[in-house]
Amino acid sequence: MTHTDTIYALASAPGSAGVAVVRLSGPDCQAVAQAMLPTLPPARQAKVFHVKHPQTQVTIDQALVLYFCAPRSFTGEDCLELHLHGSPAVLQALFSALETLPNVRLAEPGEFTRRAFENNKLDLTQAEALADLIAAETESQRQQALSNLQGTFGETIKGLRTDLVSIMARVEALVDFPDEDIPKSVEDELEDKLQNLRRSIHTLLKTAEQGIAIRDGFRIAILGEPNVGKSSLLNALANKDAAIVTAQAGTTRDIIEVHANLAGYPVILVDTAGLRETEDVIEAEGIKRARKAANTAHLKLWLDAPGQQAAPNVSRETFDLYVLNKCDLIGTISEPASENIDYDLRVSAKTGQGLDDLRKALVFHVKHRLGQTGQGGVTRERHRLALQRALEHVPRDISLRLDMPELVGEDLRQAVRALGEIIGTVDVEDILDDVFSSFCIGK
Ligand code: GDP
Numbered sequence: 001m002t003h004t005d006t007i008y009a010l011a012s013a014p015g016s017a018g019v020a021v022v023r024l025s026g027p028d029c030q031a032v033a034q035a036m037l038p039t040l041p042p043a044r045q046a047k048v049f050h051v052k053h054p055q056t057q058v059t060i061d062q063a064l065v066l067y068f069c070a071p072r073s074f075t076g077e078d079c080l081e082l083h084l085h086g087s088p089a090v091l092q093a094l095f096s097a098l099e100t101l102p103n104v105r106l107a108e109p110g111e112f113t114r115r116a117f118e119n120n121k122l123d124l125t126q127a128e129a130l131a132d133l134i135a136a137e138t139e140s141q142r143q144q145a146l147s148n149l150q151g152t153f154g155e156t157i158k159g160l161r162t163d164l165v166s167i168m169a170r171v172e173a174l175v176d177f178p179d180e181d182i183p184k185s186v187e188d189e190l191e192d193k194l195q196n197l198r199r200s201i202h203t204l205l206k207t208a209e210q211g212i213a214i215r216d217g218f219r220i221a222i223l224g225e226p227n228v229g230k231s232s233l234l235n236a237l238a239n240k241d242a243a244i245v246t247a248q249a250g251t252t253r254d255i256i257e258v259h260a261n262l263a264g265y266p267v268i269l270v271d272t273a274g275l276r277e278t279e280d281v282i283e284a285e286g287i288k289r290a291r292k293a294a295n296t297a298h299l300k301l302w303l304d305a306p307g308q309q310a311a312p313n314v315s316r317e318t319f320d321l322y323v324l325n326k327c328d329l330i331g332t333i334s335e336p337a338s339e340n341i342d343y344d345l346r347v348s349a350k351t352g353q354g355l356d357d358l359r360k361a362l363v364f365h366v367k368h369r370l371g372q373t374g375q376g377g378v379t380r381e382r383h384r385l386a387l388q389r390a391l392e393h394v395p396r397d398i399s400l401r402l403d404m405p406e407l408v409g410e411d412l413r414q415a416v417r418a419l420g421e422i423i424g425t426v427d428v429e430d431i432l433d434d435v436f437s438s439f440c441i442g443k
Contacts (some may be wrong), residue, residue, distance in 0.1 A: 002027075003026055003027070003077070003115065004026075004027065004103060005026055005028075005103045005104070005105055006024055006025065006026025006027060006028040006029060006031075006032065006103055006104045006105075007024065007025055007026055007104075007105060007106070007107035007108075007111055007112070007115075008022060008023065008024040008025075008095075008098050008104060008105075008106060008107060009022070009023060009106060009107040009111075009112070009441050009442035010022055010091060010441070010442050011023040011081075011112075011442045011443075012086070012442075014088075015086075015088070016086055016087055016088065017086030018085075018086055019083050019084070019085070019086050020083075020084050020085070020086035020087075020090065020091055021081060021082070021083050021084075022081070022082045022084060022091070022094060023079065023080070023081050023082075023112065023442065024079060024080040024081075024082075024098075024104075025073070025074075025075040025077045025078070025079045025107075025112055025115060026077055026078065026103075026104075027077065027078060027103075028078075028101070028102075028103050028104060029067070029077075029078035029079060029080045030078060031101070032080060032098070032101060032104060033065075033067065033080060035054035035101060036051050036052050036053070036054055036060075036097065037049045037050075037051060037052075037065060038050070040067055041065050041066065041067050042067070043067050043068060043069040043072070044066065044067070044068065044072075045066075045067075046064050046065070046066055047064070047065050048062060048063070048064055048065070049062070049063060049065050050062055051063050051065075051082060051084070051094065053093075053097045053100075054097060054100055054101060055100060060090065060093045060094050060097060061084045061085055061090045061093070061094070062085075063082045063083055063084045063085075064082075064083035065080065065081070065082055065083075066080070066081040066083075067079070067080055067081075068080075068081075071119065074112065074116055074121065075112055075115040075116045075119060075121065076115065076116060076118075076119025076120070076121050077115060077119065082094070106441070107441055107442065108441070109436070109437060109438075109439050109440055109441050109443070110131075110435075110436030110437060110438070110439030110440075110443055111436070111441075112442070112443060113127050113130055113131070113436065113439060113443055114127075114432070114436045117424060117432075117436075122149075122151075123151070123154040123158075123423040123424055123425075124154075124422065124423050124424030124432075124435060125148055125151075125153050125154040125157070125383070125422060125423055125424075126148065126149050126151055126154055127424075127435060127436070128148070128379070128380065128435055129145045129146075129147075129148035129149035129153075129376075129379070130145075130149055130443070131435075131438060131439050131443065132144070132145035132148070132215055132379065133145035133146060133149055134443060137259070137261065137266060138261045138264050138265060138266045139264035140214050140264050140265050140266065140370070141214055141215065141266055144211065144214050144215065144375070144376055144379060145215075145379075146376075147375060147376030148376040148377075148379060150376075152376050153376045153377050153378070153379075154422075154423050156200075156204065156377075157419050157422050157423050158423060160197060160200055160201065160390075160419055161416055161419040161420060161423075161425070163193065163196075163197055164197060164394075164412055164415055164416045164419065165416055167190060167193050167194065167197075167412060168409055168412040168413065168416065170186075170190060171190070171402075171405050171408050171409050171412060172405065172409050174186075174402060174405045175405045175406060175409075182402055187398060187399040187402060190398045190402075191397075191398050191399060194394055194395060194396075194398055197394055198391060198394050198396075201387055201390055201391045201394070202391070204377060204378055204387055205378070205384065205387050205388065205391070207375070207377040207378050208377075208378040208383070208384040208387075209369075210369070210370050210371055210377075211376075211377045211378045211379040211383075212378065212379060212380065212381060212384065213298055213369070213370060214265070214266065214370060214379070215379045215380065216266075216268075217259060217266045217267060217268035218262075218265060218266065218267045218268065218298050218299070218366050218369070218370065219267075219268045219270055219293075219296065219297040219298050219299070220267055220268065220269050220270065220297060220298070220299045220300075220301060220362065221270045221272055221290075221293050221294045221297035221299070221300050221301065222234055222269065222270065222271055222272065222301050222303055223272055223290065223294055223300060223301065223302055223303065223319070224302055224303035224304060224305075225304075225305075225308050227305070227308075228303045228304055228305035228308055228325055228326070229303060229305055229325040229326055229349045229350075230271050230272065230303055231256070231271050232325075232349035232350065233303060233323075233325060233347070233349040234256065234258060234269045234271040235349070236349045236352065236355055237260065237269055237355070237358070237359070237362075238258040238260045238269055239260075255270055255271070255272055255289050255290065255293050256270070256271040257269070257270050257271075258271075262359065262362060262363055262366060263363045263366075263367075265363070265366045265367070265370060267362070267366065270293050270297060272289070272290030272293050272294065298366075298369060299320045299321070299362070299365050299366070299369070300318065300319045300320055300321075301319065301320065301321045301322075301323060302318075302319040302321070302322050302323065303323050303324075303325050304322075304323070304324050304325065304343070305324070305325050305326040305329075306324070306326055306327075306329050306330050307329075320365055321344050321345065321358075321361060321362075321365070322342075322343050322344050323343060323344060323345045323346070323347060323358065324343040324345070324346045324347070325347055325348065325349055326348060326349075326350070327346040327347060327348050327353060327354065328348040328350055328351045328353060330346075344361065345357055345358050345361060382421075382422075382434075383422050386418045386419065386421045386422045387418070387419075387422070389414070389415075389418040390415040390418035390419050391415075393411045393412065393414040393415035393418065394411075394412070394415050395408050395411050395412070
């Protein structure tokens with residue numbers, strides 16, 4: 001796809017910095033250089049130039065300039081990179097100057113990567129991985145995003161798609177054959193191939209929970225009666241005062257989520273409304289949401305406190321960790337909630353006692369569930385749904401269906417389409433818009 005306009009944007013973070021990188025991409029990069037630089041630098045060689053206003057010829061800044069000649073650039077188009085002094089005033093002056101040039105405009109969010117995608121520089125899984133790498137906050141997210149950016153997941157999907165297409169061609173060749181003339185060996189071969197495909201898709205789907213949790217965060221819900229110290233524990237684990245802590249029961253009426261880095265894994269600590277019977281409409285809504293949060297959490301932690309009434313309908317098996325908080329009060333207050341309960345851990349959110357052990361226990365659970373990181377694969381719900389759709393359309397027991405090869409062919413076509421959506425080989429504008437709109441300007 002050829003674009004007629006040349007786009008520009010700040011590629012580095014906004015604000016004051018030693019260096020700011022402004023990137024341009026499009027057919028007029030050479031014209032921009034002609035208007036604002038003494039000369040176009042040789043491709044891929046850094047040159048220090050005065051950057052001048054195209055009309056007034058007043059110097060805007062001194063910059064390190066790089067030119068990438070199409071198609072050997074990130075976007076596949078002619079690109080210019082200006083490494084300027086990182087001040088808002090320099091950028092403002094540069095942008096005002098660029099605005100005066102014809103066919104040159106500020107880029108939309110994700111437009112550089114979209115152009116790279118349109119010019120086959122990367123597939124859709126790589127474009128998504130690039131956004132994930134830029135957003136990565138933990139080591140496991142970095143490893144996963146890098147692996148997908150290197151294209152292994154996209155290549156796997158491409159391979160499966162190619163296999164499906166060749167099976168489809170074979171099935172379509174059978175359309176004119178009477179059913180009874182199809183040799184058994186052909187049926188067996190097709191069945192084998194389809195089985196392999198199903199197995200490969202299953203294997204990818206098995207990594208989905210892990211990959212999505214690494215990208216979006218492993219959800220840990222803290223549940224318990226009001227006032228047992230759920231908010232205090234969340235704050236202590238996250239090292240920040242995210243949740244309001246009061247001595248009044250029923251304060252957390254909605255869900256509070258805090259993102260934290262637990263030994264390189266991204267976790268989302270979810271503080272929920274205390275689960276108790278209540279007449280208060282708002283608190284009741286909070287409790288409803290707490291139950292929902294518990295259902296979608298990867299790990300459920302039940303919290304008790306000494307002197308607390310044992311919660312009705314709470315079975316130990318429903319929770320991954322059963323923790324007694326306020327252990328600093330044991331001895332000074334009446335007996336623990338259920339003195340016979342074999343708690344996994346006893347902690348005090350107030351004194352910090354037992355919190356290191358709790359962190360270790362959480363890391364153990366997270367590692368156990370997320371397994372080995374850095375392998376890449378399914379990282380988004382949209383990948384998982386497309387794989388499931390593909391699987392539904394890969395026929396089982398092909399021998400029983402070869403009397404209607406047209407229908408088998410149609411099913412296979414749907415499967416091919418579903419896989420194509422993952423890598424972006426089918427034209428699905430809404431998927432592309434959705435993926436690229438999550439980028440920020442300059443990416
Ligand atoms: P939540 O309703 O379960 O979220 O409970 P909060 O975190 O709001 O805490 C309720 C009260 O218990 C507050 O007054 C806290 O200061 C207090 N609290 C929380 N954790 C501890 C603890 O480990 N020891 C003691 N002594 N008090 C605590």
